[in-house]
Amino acid sequence: MPVLEIVDLQKRYGRIEALGGVTLTVKEGEIFGLLGQNGAGKTTLIKIMLGITRGWSGKAFLLGEPAGTAHVRARVGYLPEDHSFPDYHTGYSLLDFYGQLLGLAGADRKKRITKMLEQVGIADRMHYKIRTYSKGMKQRVGIAQALMHAPDVIFLDEPTDGVDPVGRRDIRELLIELKKHGTTIFLNSHLLGEVELICDRVAILRKGKMIREGDVNTLTKQKGRFLIGLAPGQVFPIPEIRNLGYEVAPLGDRWEVQLLEGQSIDPVIDFLRSRTLNLRHLVEKRQTLEDLFLETHDDRSDKRDKRPKRETSDKITVLEPADEGHKS
Ligand SMILES: Nc1ncnc2c1ncn2[C@@H]1O[C@H](COP(=O)(O)OP(=O)(O)OP(=O)(O)O)[C@@H](O)[C@H]1O
Ligand SMILES: [Mg+2]
Numbered sequence: 001m002p003v004l005e006i007v008d009l010q011k012r013y014g015r016i017e018a019l020g021g022v023t024l025t026v027k028e029g030e031i032f033g034l035l036g037q038n039g040a041g042k043t044t045l046i047k048i049m050l051g052i053t054r055g056w057s058g059k060a061f062l063l064g065e066p067a068g069t070a071h072v073r074a075r076v077g078y079l080p081e082d083h084s085f086p087d088y089h090t091g092y093s094l095l096d097f098y099g100q101l102l103g104l105a106g107a108d109r110k111k112r113i114t115k116m117l118e119q120v121g122i123a124d125r126m127h128y129k130i131r132t133y134s135k136g137m138k139q140r141v142g143i144a145q146a147l148m149h150a151p152d153v154i155f156l157d158e159p160t161d162g163v164d165p166v167g168r169r170d171i172r173e174l175l176i177e178l179k180k181h182g183t184t185i186f187l188n189s190h191l192l193g194e195v196e197l198i199c200d201r202v203a204i205l206r207k208g209k210m211i212r213e214g215d216v217n218t219l220t221k222q223k224g225r226f227l228i229g230l231a232p233g234q235v236f237p238i239p240e241i242r243n244l245g246y247e248v249a250p251l252g253d254r255w256e257v258q259l260l261e262g263q264s265i266d267p268v269i270d271f272l273r274s275r276t277l278n279l280r281h282l283v284e285k286r287q288t289l290e291d292l293f294l295e296t297h298d299d300r301s302d303k304r305d306k307r308p309k310r311e312t313s314d315k316i317t318v319l320e321p322a323d324e325g326h327k328s
Contacts, residue, residue, distance in 0.1 A: 001064055003028050003153055003184045009058035011044055018044040020208040031175060031185040033195040035293060036205035042188040043081055046155045050078055077146035081157035087131035091117055091141045094130060095148055102149045116144040121170055135162035156187040160194060172198050196289040204296055211296050220286045224259030229281030237275060241268055
């Protein structure tokens, strides 16, 4: 059973269509990222799932129950965007307050508060008032609050907003740790690089409609685009490879081969080897999530396509040990 299931979800605020028929599922134990520009409908979707926003149509289930079902909330953690917790609380007293609301018993609650504040890295300030916290520290308290009751599912709306790079890494590690223990994580984010690092699957919303959805690896794959590097000083036989029917172009000190329908990279490698050229680098190229995002949002995509893509390589296959003695 999926943890979250949405079918044709629609929500209007007067004349504004916040969600225009969104369908998606989130499986147990995955980290799911919802991406989209300001106003795309990300927060609306989370609020509907938690029963905060009403007056929508379609189907929405959370942990097998219709969205908004009260008793399901006990199994759900939520970090709202732009939260402002009562700032007369200290980090500790805030969590104590939420813990009591959640019905966590005394001794356990106190242990849990300290543990959570340690995990988000503000244990040393836990007895200071929230009004004395920096933006990132407030965000960390918010995350601790969302995790206080060890929920099965957490919704994080821009979890790393205002958090410095070290803190962002800490939060990523914390989320990965939670995932290992089976927690399902749903997050909204603008930070695509970060989403790419931790999310198993993502969906991209644009003006309330879902325009892409899938696992991060598949979405960022650039089908059949390889980058080849030879030993220093060796020259790639471009005309011959083109004669074999391949598209090839130099890129820096490497060469990019774009496979056409039905082609495989193997004949190219065989040919290079038959010329006793030394392959030093063979990478199937990937685009970043940011490239994908811009591609799906850019009305100037013609221009954008001419911009060199930032390359993120995953599979680097070094085909043989470096042997510079073979230089031609
Ligand atoms: N309470 C409301 N009343 C009227 N319109 C609203 C309300 N809440 C959201 N909207 C509108 O619904 C649309 C979706 O807003 P939402 O907050 O879901 O976007 P978002 O993707 O979370 O954006 P951001 O990245 O800026 O947080 C926007 O056009 C917004 O103006
Ligand atoms: Mg939002």
